[in-house]
Amino acid sequence: MVSSVKTLGWTETVLRVDLSARKSWRDAIPRDLLHAYLGGRGLGVRFMRDHFRLNPFDAEIPLIFSVGPLCGTPAPTAARLTVVTRSPLTGTIYDCSAGGRFAWRLKGAGLDAVVVTGRSAVPVALVISPDGAEIVEVPQLWGRTVPDTVSALSGRGSVAAIGPAGEKGVLFANIMMGEGNSVGRGGLGAVMGAKNLKAVVASGDRQTGIADPQRFDVARQDVMRLFRASPIIFGELGISEYGTPALVDLMRQRRMVPTENFRRTVFEASGNYSGPAIRRDYNARKDGCYGCPIQCKKSTPEGEPLPEYETVSHFGALNGIASLASIVRSNTLCNELGLDTISAAATLSAWGEARGRFPTADEVPGLLRDTAMRVGEGELLALGSCRVAERLGRPELSMSVKGLELPAYDPRGAYGMALAYCTSNRGGCHLRAYPISHEILRKPVPTDRFSFSGKARIIAIAEDTNAAVDSLVACKFSFFGATLEEYAELLAATTGVDYSPQSLKEIGRRICLTERFYNCTNGFGMKDDLLPERFFAEPGSSGEGIEIPPVDRTRFAEELQKYYRIRGLTTEGTFDDPDFLLNQP
Amino acid sequence: MLGQIARFTNKLIADHSAHPREIAFAAQDDIIVADGNPELARLAGELLSRLSCLGMAVARPALPFADFLVARTPRDESHIVPRDTETRTFLHDIPFLRRGALGDDPAAKIARLLGNRKGIIVEGTGIVASGALTVEQAYINWSSIFHSAFVKYLQDVLHGGFLLPGEAEAFDAFRRGWLRPLTAEGLVFREGPLTDPGEILDEIAAVGRYTVERGLVDSFFGNISCKSGGVIYISQTAASLDALDGCIDPVPTDNSSTFGITASSELLAHRRIYEQSGASTILHGHPKFAVVMSMECAERNCTVTDCWKDCDRVRFLGDTPVVAGEIGAGGLAKRVPPVIAGPRKAVVYGHGVFTVGERGFGDAFRSMVEVENWCRDAYFRALEGKLAKG
Ligand code: SF4
Ligand SMILES: [Zn+2]
Numbered sequence: 001m002v003s004s005v006k007t008l009g010w011t012e013t014v015l016r017v018d019l020s021a022r023k024s025w026r027d028a029i030p031r032d033l034l035h036a037y038l039g040g041r042g043l044g045v046r047f048m049r050d051h052f053r054l055n056p057f058d059a060e061i062p063l064i065f066s067v068g069p070l071c072g073t074p075a076p077t078a079a080r081l082t083v084v085t086r087s088p089l090t091g092t093i094y095d096c097s098a099g100g101r102f103a104w105r106l107k108g109a110g111l112d113a114v115v116v117t118g119r120s121a122v123p124v125a126l127v128i129s130p131d132g133a134e135i136v137e138v139p140q141l142w143g144r145t146v147p148d149t150v151s152a153l154s155g156r157g158s159v160a161a162i163g164p165a166g167e168k169g170v171l172f173a174n175i176m177m178g179e180g181n182s183v184g185r186g187g188l189g190a191v192m193g194a195k196n197l198k199a200v201v202a203s204g205d206r207q208t209g210i211a212d213p214q215r216f217d218v219a220r221q222d223v224m225r226l227f228r229a230s231p232i233i234f235g236e237l238g239i240s241e242y243g244t245p246a247l248v249d250l251m252r253q254r255r256m257v258p259t260e261n262f263r264r265t266v267f268e269a270s271g272n273y274s275g276p277a278i279r280r281d282y283n284a285r286k287d288g289c290y291g292c293p294i295q296c297k298k299s300t301p302e303g304e305p306l307p308e309y310e311t312v313s314h315f316g317a318l319n320g321i322a323s324l325a326s327i328v329r330s331n332t333l334c335n336e337l338g339l340d341t342i343s344a345a346a347t348l349s350a351w352g353e354a355r356g357r358f359p360t361a362d363e364v365p366g367l368l369r370d371t372a373m374r375v376g377e378g379e380l381l382a383l384g385s386c387r388v389a390e391r392l393g394r395p396e397l398s399m400s401v402k403g404l405e406l407p408a409y410d411p412r413g414a415y416g417m418a419l420a421y422c423t424s425n426r427g428g429c430h431l432r433a434y435p436i437s438h439e440i441l442r443k444p445v446p447t448d449r450f451s452f453s454g455k456a457r458i459i460a461i462a463e464d465t466n467a468a469v470d471s472l473v474a475c476k477f478s479f480f481g482a483t484l485e486e487y488a489e490l491l492a493a494t495t496g497v498d499y500s501p502q503s504l505k506e507i508g509r510r511i512c513l514t515e516r517f518y519n520c521t522n523g524f525g526m527k528d529d530l531l532p533e534r535f536f537a538e539p540g541s542s543g544e545g546i547e548i549p550p551v552d553r554t555r556f557a558e559e560l561q562k563y564y565r566i567r568g569l570t571t572e573g574t575f576d577d578p579d580f581l582l583n584q585p
Numbered sequence: 586m587l588g589q590i591a592r593f594t595n596k597l598i599a600d601h602s603a604h605p606r607e608i609a610f611a612a613q614d615d616i617i618v619a620d621g622n623p624e625l626a627r628l629a630g631e632l633l634s635r636l637s638c639l640g641m642a643v644a645r646p647a648l649p650f651a652d653f654l655v656a657r658t659p660r661d662e663s664h665i666v667p668r669d670t671e672t673r674t675f676l677h678d679i680p681f682l683r684r685g686a687l688g689d690d691p692a693a694k695i696a697r698l699l700g701n702r703k704g705i706i707v708e709g710t711g712i713v714a715s716g717a718l719t720v721e722q723a724y725i726n727w728s729s730i731f732h733s734a735f736v737k738y739l740q741d742v743l744h745g746g747f748l749l750p751g752e753a754e755a756f757d758a759f760r761r762g763w764l765r766p767l768t769a770e771g772l773v774f775r776e777g778p779l780t781d782p783g784e785i786l787d788e789i790a791a792v793g794r795y796t797v798e799r800g801l802v803d804s805f806f807g808n809i810s811c812k813s814g815g816v817i818y819i820s821q822t823a824a825s826l827d828a829l830d831g832c833i834d835p836v837p838t839d840n841s842s843t844f845g846i847t848a849s850s851e852l853l854a855h856r857r858i859y860e861q862s863g864a865s866t867i868l869h870g871h872p873k874f875a876v877v878m879s880m881e882c883a884e885r886n887c888t889v890t891d892c893w894k895d896c897d898r899v900r901f902l903g904d905t906p907v908v909a910g911e912i913g914a915g916g917l918a919k920r921v922p923p924v925i926a927g928p929r930k931a932v933v934y935g936h937g938v939f940t941v942g943e944r945g946f947g948d949a950f951r952s953m954v955e956v957e958n959w960c961r962d963a964y965f966r967a968l969e970g971k972l973a974k975g
Contacts, residue, residue, distance in 0.1 A: 222677055225911060229674055231822050231850045234914035237836070237843040249844040275843045438718055442823045442847050445722045446832075454586065457614050457639050458718050464637060465717075483717075485677075485702065502700030505637040562615040 008209040009069035009495035010034045011110050014047075015133055017126060019195055020059060020118030024126075024133040029112055035497060036585040039068035039112055041095040042471035042511045044084025045518075047115055048093060049581060052518040056088040056187075057169070057194045059119035065160070065200065066113035067103050068473040072208030073216070075490045076223050076482075077475035079104045079291040087186035089171040089343070089384050090403040090427040093518045094186040097470050099289025100177035102158040102202055109204025120196040127156055127201045141198050142167060145336040149199055150178040157203030163338025165372040166193035170382040172343035172405075173372075176335060180297070180305040181289060184340045185404060186426060187384075211496030219489035223482045224293065230481030232441050233294055239477060240286070242275030243298040244309035249274050251313070254440060254449075255546045256413025258406070259317040260358060261349040262399045262532075265410045265540030265548050267317030273307075273324045281324055282306055289475065296477060307331035307341070313408035314345035319358045326361035333365055337372035343384055344368060346405035350385035351377075354392040401428030402528050411531055412540040412548050414439040416447065416455040419559055422529040423459055425515035433462040434476055443480045452555045456562035464508030471511065510584060513567065517580050526573040529560060586612040586720065589640075590620045593724040597644055600803065601763065602731045607645035607711065612720050614639075625710075631692040632713070636700055640716030640723035646731055648763060649755050650738035655681045655708045656749055657741065665706075667737035669876050670936040671729050671806065673893060674912055679730055681706040704730045725805050732803055732873065739877045743968055760965070765800055767958050769951045772799070777944030778813070778865055782835065785811050785818050790829040792868070792946040793820065797827035801953060802870030807937070808849035811866045811946075812859045815839060819848045819855055826870070854918035854939070861922040864929070864941035868949040871937035872957035874964050879907050879932045881967070893935055899924055902932055903959045909934040930956055 012031060017024040029043075037046045044064040054061045063085045070078035081103035087094035106114065109130045116126065120135070123142040127134040141149050149161040158178055165173035166189030173189030174182040183189070210216050227233045234240050251257045252270045259267040271277060278284050278298065284306055288295035298306040307315070307327055311334075315327040334341045348367060352358035359367055370378025380388055385405050389398035399406050404427025411418035416435030424432040435458070439449040447458065465484060469476060474487060484501035491499045531551065540548030564573050577583075590610040597603040609621030611629035619630040621644075629641040654665050664680040672678065680698055682705065687694055695713060698705050703726040704714030712730045716722030747753045772795050779785045793809050796802045807826050810819035817836045824832035836845030836852065838859075845852065855867050882892070882900065889895045894916060896909035906924040910917030910933055917933050925931040930940045930952050938956050942949035 225674055225915065228915040229850050229912040231848060231852060231913065232846060235846065235848075235850060236853045236856075237840065237846045237848070242843055246843040246846050249842045250846055253844040271842075276841055440847075442821060444717065445719055445725065445823050446821075447719060454612070454614055454639060454719065461637050461639065461717060483703075488701070500701040502636055509637070565615040 008211045009491070010039070011107065011112050013111050014113045014115060015111050015128065017114065017116045017133065017135070018118045019116060019120040019124065019135065019197060022120070022135055024135065032585060034069070034112070036507065037511065038468065038471035038507060040066050040080070040082040040097065040471040040473035041084065041467060042507060043113055044082055044095055045093060045511055045514055047113065048084060048086070048518065052086060052093055053522060054086065056086045056191050059195070060117055061085055061191065063116045063188070063191050063195065063197075064113060065106065067107045067111070068471055069495050070472050070474060070490060071103050072107040073210055073490075073494055074220060074291070075474070075494070076220065076227070077289065077292045077294065077478045078472060079289060080473040080475060081106060082470060082473055083175060083183045083188050085188060085191050087188070087426065088169075088190050089187040091522060092402055092426050092524065093515045094188065094426050095470065096183045096185060096188060097473055098177055098181045098183045099292060099475060100158070100179050100181040101290040102160050102177050103473075104290055105158040105202035105204050107204065107208060108206045109202055110206055111204070114200070116195060116197060119194065123196050123198045125153060125199040125201060126197060128203070129157070130204045130206055138198050146176045146338050147336055153199055153201050154178060157201040159199055159201050161199035162189040162192050163336060163372065165338040166190055167198075168372065168374045168382070169193055170339060170372060170374065171384045171387075172340040172347070174338050174340050176338055179290065180335060182335070182340070185343060185429065189338050208494070210494050212493045216490060216493035219486050219493055223478070223486045223490070226481040226486065227293065227478070230443070232443060232480040233477065239296040240294050242279065243284070243296050243306070245273065245278050245307070245312055246275040247309045248312060250440065251408065254413055255541055255543065255548055256410040257313060257317050258399070258408055258410045259541070260320050261318060261353040261397065262406075262410060262534055263353070263538070265413060266543070267320070269322035270313070270317055272322050273312040273316050273327055277324060278306055278312075282328070292475065294477060304332060305335060310407045311341040311345070314342055314349070315364070318345055318349045318408070319352060319364070321361050321364070323361045326364060330364050330368060333368045337368065339368060339372055342407050343405045344371065346399060347381055347385040347388055350389050350397045350399060351381060351392070353397050354389060354394045396533050399532050399534070401531060402524070404428040409436055410540055411535050412551055414449040415452050415551065416449070416459060418531060418535065418551050418556065419452070419455050419563065420459045420462075422531060422560065423463065423563055425512065425519060431476055432466060433459045434466060435459065435462065437480065441480065444483065452559045456559045456566055460563060460566045461505065463512050464505045467508035467511040468504040471507065514581065514584060516567070516569075517575055520574045526560070529573055531556070586614060586618050587620060589720040590618070593642070593720055594621060596724060597727070600797065600800070601647050602728065603644040604647050609643050610720055610723065611641040612639060628692060628695070628710075632696050632699060632715070635692070635696040636715060638715045638717045640720035642714045642716070642723040642727040643711060644727060645711035646734070648735065648759055651706045651712060651730075651734040652708055653749060653752055653755070654734055654738055654741070655683060655706060657745075665734070665737060667733035668740065668880055668935055669733055669736045670893060670912060671871070672733040673935070676703060676729060676733060679704070679706060679733060681708060684709040706730065706734070728803050728805055732806075732871070735873055736876050739873070739964065740880065743877075743881070743964070743971060746972060767799060767801060767954050767961070769799070769954050772950070774947035774950065775945050777942070779811055779945060780813055782818070785813060786833050788946060789818060789820065789833055792950060793826040793829040795950060796868070796870055799954075801872055801957060802826060807870035808851050808855070809868050810855045812838070813865070817852070817855060817859065819845070819852055821847050822849050850913035851918070853914070854921055857918055857922040858925055858939065858941060862926040862929070862941050865944055866942035866946045866949050867939060868942070868946065868953055869937060869939045870953065872953065872960070874960035875902070875932050875938045875957050876935060878902055878960040878963055879934050879936070896934060902956070902963065904928055905930050905932055905956050905959070907932045907934060912936070932956065
């Protein structure tokens with residue numbers, strides 16, 4: 001069944017692991033399923049079809065690691081994987097994409113996906129090589145930080161691990177890749193912890209075959225040319241130079257920086273942690289996902305990962321903290337403990353507003369440790385902003401959608417973003433439709449950030465596009481320059497199967513609707529597609545000729561209805577057809 | 586949506602690129618709206634219903650070059666490959682459908698091909714282009730194909746002469762009827778040096794409009810800047826030269842802030858040109874004859890295969906230097922600044938023209954007009970020579 005022949009794009013193989021029974025085996029993945037769902041997010045979501053109703057902490061819930069057909073090829077930004085399961089934070093279906101050598105090593109072990117079910121009685125690591133998989137007991141690693149765990153296991157391959165936060169079931173615990181990339185938001189680390197799975201190690205080195213190397217090379221050069229032509233990617237002020245903190249100054253100028261739990265939208269001290277400030281104070285050097293030419297991540301000369309835009313802004317402005325040193329420390333702590341930085345910072349902020357005082361720079365490290373260990377105040381904070389605010393009797397203070405904390409783009413400053421936070425199948429996330437790309441960064445073309453006109457259609461198309469991108473799996477940042485056109489070429493050249501931008505968007509649509517169907521079956525509907533009341537009631541910080549009024553409730557509701565119509569949903573945002581899934585491949 | 590459709594229909598009419606009576610756009614939100622020539626509007630709407638995009642432009646170009654290109658292409662080929670940077674960077678190549686291949690359900694055929702690309706040529710119908718996110722994007726893609734087809738046709742005729750019945754007559758009509766004399770006469774420029782930020786923004790917007798109104802460039806491609814004190818005021822990426830109000834970024838020259846991340850992809854080129862030339866203003870556009878003539882290279886036995894990227898010679902069009910270099914971080918920012926300092930103007934291979942002004946934009950604008958007029962004359966001289974030889 002498992003051939004050693006070089007495959008083209010896909011390996012057509014899944015590793016199934018039952019931790020309760022301590023066994024693992026390889027299965028073939030039907031080719032038509034791969035053609036219809038590609039890999040990554042799409043394949044993972046498809047694999048959840050019979051399991052999406054399970055409680056995320058049920059032993060039988062699958063935790064799925066899946067790579068895509070481009071992984072292992074020199075396609076730019078494609079050394080990535082997706083982790084899929086149901087989120088304990090939001091209750092929605094959940095996927096998260098992360099870059100790193102781990103994805104490449106997993107593919108190199110001859111696998112398109114690993115599906116882990118069951119629960120081990122003792123802490124274990126799953127060690128995967130081209131020849132098989134081993135479930136190794138690692139009680140000595142339980143309680144250890146992510147870097148400690150990674151260094152203990154790195155002799156056996158590339159490592160994806162949880163920290164104490166995942167072990168303790170913190171609802172926004174991450175899975176961390178050895179090189180510092182995180183499988184973030186949504187608490188997938190807690191699902192892994194509940195399985196007593198401390199780490200997954202992969203050590204494959206098989207090549208991914210390419211059906212038409214010449215065609216592939218042309219497409220690859222086209223992508224690289226577009227990267228170079230994009231000011232956002234390789235421009236002198238772009239993300240390759242400054243990382244995503246290049247956005248700090250821009251968001252300040254556009255007056256849409258979530259400040260003090262979204263009470264304001266300008267933070268006067270944000271210049272302290274701008275891209276140039278980080279470069280100056282930390283001597284930042286380029287770093288990034290394995291094999292990526294963009295290298296948007298930054299680290300210190302000693303290799304300590306420096307924070308990304310969302311992290312600096314939320315540990316900064318959102319909590320009213322002006323000290324870059326404090327922000328960098330918070331970022332490092334989250335990485336070590338395995339906490340999601342956005343949700344951690346946003347939860348502290350909601351908690352701060354509820355008790356009448358935001359945490360100081362000095363208090364944050366202790367609070368993060370307590371959160372990861374679930375002691376003291378951390379017992380509460382570990383539940384995420386939604387549950388924290390509810391328990392404190394101030395539910396309106398959680399700045400989240402479907403329980404997922406909003407990232408660092410205030411929806412009052414970009415109406416497509418406002419809508420996309422709500423239609424996102426994994427809750428308040430900026431990356432599903434990524435309207436910031438056109439509303440703020442003018443790519444591929446600009447749209448009016450203060451208008452809802454056309455946004456429902458734009459968001460639906462972008463959700464489909466990004467679902468395909470997440471299934472290839474490529475990085476969203478590629479699309480500040482390239483388009484699905486070039487990636488469809490890369491995919492067709494790799495697999496020998498014809499794909500077009502249109503067919504990829506149709507696949508994306510199938511994935512988005514499947515996710516929505518899972519969510520609706522689990523009780524989600526229009527009532528959950530809603531922004532926190534603050535955004536409809538309070539203005540942002542106007543000034544410098546820019547007005548930041550509250551979001552127009554009526555226009556928002558109209559546009560949401562348009563979105564439902566475009567998606568073929570009922571006015572309640574649900575499905576008319578109970579057999580929707582049966583009609584999908 | 587109808588407002589957008591009206592706006593871009595008028596742009597296609599104003600820049601003379603499409604037949605005024607054969608333009609249609611469609612857009613879809615939760616419903617599809619289409620407007621313009623009824624038959625083309627129906628087609629645009631049908632295409633949109635089959636594709637995941639928001640906007641669609643279907644229009645017959647005011648010049649028959651695209652159809653000629655299709656007819657001149659060998660029967661077994663299905664796309665053309667213009668050599669300008671627009672195509673090279675964004676379109677890659679331009680697929681077409683021949684008149685005879687449309688069958689009973691042309692919309693289905695067109696949609697299938699268009700599902701792969703930003704735009705295509707449909708022989709006998711025109712250029713069909715989609716916009717994933719906006720009506721403007723459909724217009725931009727339509728214009729890019731018009732521009733690229735124009736450049737390729739002029740090149741092909743220069744090298745291959747006329748091959749089809751009616752071509753010579755149509756070309757003559759283009760030369761005597763469609764082309765307008767290019768001039769800066771009658772335009773008012775502020776003297777400079779420009780120091781007041783409000784005045785700088787106004788002047789940039791006005792000059793951007795001039796370049797389009799005078800037919801010097803297509804609206805979408807190009808960029809413009811003015812340096813004053815420690816700030817470069819530069820048009821934003823993906824901004825139309827004739828609609829720059831609110832689309833100019835003041836970028837500090839010392840890179841102390843990154844909010845200029847949305848500035849033109851040629852920011853680095855502009856910065857270096859200022860450093861090396863001491864100029865106060867820069868104008869960059871893609872006037873078509875300059876683009877065509879920049880690729881007429883007399884070198885024989887040259888070993889370079891990727892001229893756009895790897896040519897390191899400085900050639901000349903009259904007294905204007907021509908260098909190679911791709912967009913953005915791709916190389917023109919390295920090669921243009923050293924050659925522009927002396928002559929105050931330069932052409933980039935297959936791409937366009939940079940000119941600089943000493944105090945205001947007047948001299949930069951006039952200089953670009955001169956370069957394009959020189960290239961226009963040179964083109965027709967060369968073509969006449971070619972046709973005379975037979
Ligand atoms: S652009 Fe950045 S996040 Fe994306 S793959 Fe490259 S290094 Fe990773
Ligand atoms: Zn240009």
